[in-house]
Amino acid sequence: MWLRKVLKLLWQSIERRSKEFLRSTSLQGLKYVWNNKLPGWVQLYFVKVFIVAVYVAINLAVNVFHKWQSTPVIIGISPTVTAIQSIPFPAITVCSMNKAKSSIVSTFQNGSLEHAMLQKACNQEFNYTRFSSFRPRLKRNSFANFIFNISHKCDELMVSCEFGQKTLPCTDLFREIYVDEGLCCVFNFLHPYYLYKHSDSTLRDYTSSKGLSDIAVDWNPITGYPKYLPAGYYPRPGLGMGIYNGLKIVLNGLTDEYYCSSTNGQGFKVLLYNSIDQPRLKESGLPIMLGHETNYRIVPNSYEAVPSIRNIDRKTRQCIFSDEQKLLFYKYYTRRNCEAECDAIYFLRLCDCIPYYLPLIYRNATVCHVAHFDCVNRAELGNADGESTECKELCLTGCHDVTYFPNAFSIPIIPFQQDSVSPQGDFFKNFSTDFIVTNLAIVNFYHDENYFRSHVRSSYTGLTEYMSLTGGIMSLMFGFSVVFLAELFYFIFLRSLLQYIQHCSPNRRNRVNMQYSDEN
Template sequence: MEVLKYVISDSNLPWWTKLYFTIIFALVVLVAVNLAVGIYNKWDSTPVIIGISSTMTPINKIPFPAITVCNMNQAKKSKVQHLKPGSVGYAMLQKTCYKETNYSQYMDIQHKNETFPNFILDISEKCSDLIVSCTFNQQKIPCTDIFREIFVDEGLCCIFNFLHPYYLYKFKSPYIRDYTSSDRFADIAVDWDPITGYPQRLPSSYYPRPGVGAGITMGLQIILNGHVNDYFCSSTNGQGFKVLLYNPIDQPRLKESGLPVMIGHQTSFRIIARSFEALPTIRNIHRTKRQCLFSDEKELLSYRYYTRRNCEAECDSLFFLRHCNCIPYYLPLVYPNASVCDVVHFECLNSAESQIFDVMSSQCKDLCLTSCHDLIFFPDAFTTPFSQKDVKAQSSYFKNFSSDYIRNNLAVVNFFHTDNYFRSSVRSAYTGPTEYMALTGGIMGLMIGFSVIFIAEIIYLILFILTMLILVMF
């Protein structure tokens, strides 16, 4: 800046020298402004950067993943083979088995106080029959003490390590099963969320259970019995099971995301935990810019804790409520007095299910941004078949059956962590006011010697010129 002042004010310099330095100054200012605008645009377009936490998180500070297990068999043959076409039960069976049927003919049939959820509960395999052996952290545990029945989009399934409904939902639903109904249940339900974690004071035995250690022996092993001879209809084109690993405060959706488990095989799921954290400084950035929501920024209708999956589940509930004036049994009741869909709604449900991705539903889900604090589990599965000869397994449960029965009906599933520690991903501001001023000031200072003093000089020069003009005019 001093060079430019000297060149302009020195009348002894030739004109071409003044022109040369004036052109150079203009080019340098143009480059400096262009670079400064580039920094601003980058800060405006990507205000949040995701980095890796400098500290390791032990797996015993987070819950073991919630696990839902479903039998692909939607109905037990022994329970439904007596149903006759034209009856309400037959209509419910067709819906359970995903059969194409004209349900309008059943709308005027009188009900016998049997609702669709109760029908599914009656014809589905119970958890005590499906999951026949459970071992967690090398301890044999009665499966009925750690698995509870839950309604999901695959029907009646079994769930492990899910947050107790008292902590998860804002009001009680008639179809939320009690997780502590067993007299032998030793674990005490506690609250947990990704921001505050577990309470400071914990009982000796509680759930959601935390991770214990790495390796198969420190994880969960279950033995599943498919009871193939009692198959009636399958949710897929084969026999077997579906499992899903997820955050204990999330709404499980098995139909599209469930992972297959084959009968006659041992399937192991290596669990890779990944958590997301966010610094409080990004709260000042608009949610559409940072693309995540803090749990207190969006209140859900039925869930106490915000997650993207819970928000999308409520969008589906509102969609069905708007189209059919009822909510399917596997979705959250967004209003305590909302009706659960039954036979009279089946025709409307079929139509609505084909329109679930319409504009209004998509607009609702577009507002369901990712949680700024979240916990996700990525399962890495590998499968090995049982021996084709005599099956020799460590579990004492296998001793009660022949090798043919084991290969045709049973499956062993292992869930375990691969590491004792993991690193969280941290969302932080890409540049704050200090960093932005430092970057911009560095460029401007390098190019044209710009400084805060120079701004004061410009203001002084403008005021001086205006004063002189005023004096000349008057």
């Protein structure tokens, strides 16, 4: 019985306060609901209108919230242009498709250690079981040094090099580098001192040689070049637009020395990339045909990120700031560097060694040799099926990055049935027409614009924009505002608290006691 009375009193109190709230609220429509002076159908009409408005507003607000969650970052175009002189000319790696010089490897005996390593260099099937217990006695007897000894060097492959209309020794521009295609030549690569955390036996000095006056400097997509630069430095920046402000190289395919090719034909592979990236040419390399002049018009693309998106989860924004994820071997985070370390971890886990072209993520890790080749071959097949995908899924794109898109086209050096036509250049005078067609290739790399616009990653809908959109919807539907929240807080909590304090105050109790005494 007493519970029913308590509930009745509570309901009456709620009803009384609700009426008072609805009469005085700033929310549109509610003051008509409990106005007894209006006909019942009018009150019912405004009840229905209010319910529909609330339903529509909530659905629209939920849609805005879902868009805020699903699309937190938008990539826009920077309002300012970037000069190509402020970023490096792309790093360029050139690889001969020939993996070994015939004059050297033709003397190898079948079944010998050298012959077994040659089969691996040429990607041929071979049973390495008999070498399973082999251990090199000296460090110089590594598989990487074997590759170096049987491969063409840069001074053999490069006939002529020009950069910015200046003819320079090719050995001052290109240095040997180990990649997944073997020993190749690289231009404008960041110095190992600035790129790697520690050295290993396969690393070479890519940016200096005797007589080279240019000084290696640090560079990364976030901070760019150092503030103070020497007169000549690596990595070289872009000079300007046009073929005469780019890089021109003449390559010699040395087809008489062909022993095995990484493809079905002769020629070269080339890759243009960021100066701090790990090059991977086996899958991404572009072909250079012998007997042709190939032009690569470079289209640079830069990605930047506003600092405010750091507060967004990396999986949601789909990019990583360089200082958010530390790599084991590389000082700078990029997606390719991260994926290269994933591959190194994969081979180390399966074969207890790391292939010579992958980063030596641990100083004491073993570089794969002939004893590991059976396992490496099986691991390469498994890696092609995506067994290291789980690691690479965490290798998101860098929030700050520079990429280069090569727009390529080629023409024959000497047109068909026009042997009387001579290619330009004094160095061609020493070669016959047949030799030029079957061995030489001219390649030009150049920018086609002096400026480009970078892409900027920014918040698609920040907190301010989200509140504005949500508040606009609520206000449009039924006049929702911050004042209404203050009214709601007052009627539900603050007013009840004040009444309770007044009821329990000493003056209130004294007045009640005096009234009780007078009555007695």
